[in-house]
Amino acid sequence: MNQKRIGLIGAGKMATALASGWIRSGLAQPENMLASDPYEAARKSFREQTNIPTTDSNREVLESSGVVLLAVKPQVVPELLEELAESATSEHLFVSIIAGARLDRFEAVLPKSRHIRVMPNTPCLVGEGASGFAAGSTATKDDLKLVEDLLSTVGIALPVAEHLLDAVTGLSGSGPAYVFEIIEALSDGGVLSGLPRATATQLAAQTLLGAAKMVLESGQHPGQLKDAVTSPGGTTISGLHQLEQGCMRGTLMNAVEAATKRSQELGKTST
Structure with a gap:
């Protein structure tokens, strides 16, 4: 090469x-x-x-x-x-x-x-x-x-x-921006709960990195890994309940779909 x-x-x-x-x-x-x-x-x-x-x-x-x-x-x-x-x-x-x-x-x-x-x-x-x-x-x-x-x-x-490839564009091509937003939001939540900004950002970024590595290396479905962290009546299920109320999953799905459609539109422009 x-x-x-x-x-x-x-x-x-x-x-x-x-x-x-x-x-x-x-x-x-x-x-x-x-x-x-x-x-x-x-x-x-x-x-x-x-x-x-x-x-x-x-x-x-x-x-x-x-x-x-x-x-x-x-x-x-x-x-x-x-x-x-x-x-x-x-x-x-x-x-x-x-x-x-x-x-x-x-x-x-x-x-x-x-x-x-x-x-x-x-x-x-x-x-x-x-x-x-x-x-x-x-x-x-x-x-x-x-x-x-x-x-x-x-x-x-x-x-x-x-x-x-338009769907790849909407998912992994644009996806880092979605993840940066998530990291920033998690960091904001840490600051809201009393953590220093630098500490909150480092913990948030490392948490996403570690979770992604578990998905790639364990071979388990993300839902299985989520359930392993979620105890009955515990802290995690309380947080997940808030995410569901905020339509987090639907919003992320809509973001991928919107970026995919925009990629298709740009393709028409290029021709």
């Missing part, structure tokens, strides 16, 4: 998270990568966090890279595809993390290249990402293995049918 040149078109937060994770894991080296972005502020921030050189030229990225991560806003996809069509070749593997942007759109404009669509999330930055990916019609087994390796190095990577 260190011998393969990786290009990034778009140097925003998600591209930074992925590139930082690849470098931290040793899977890629900064000198074998190049990122482009039209905004100097974005390029500067990206360079400072990754040590990867940057440019304002997408063509330069294509000419120097075999694997190209596409990390731009859905609204600029038509313009980007028009530009890429001038330089894309059969040597290019495009890995798109653009929300809602369908593979058939890329294959229609860039038929010589191979394409894989990915929905990662920002915890890739700390090696705990949750990504879904789908292959285009001409992507090879080696392409899929390469992308799976890239994603697995910064978390877990699960193959899904492309039509389910």
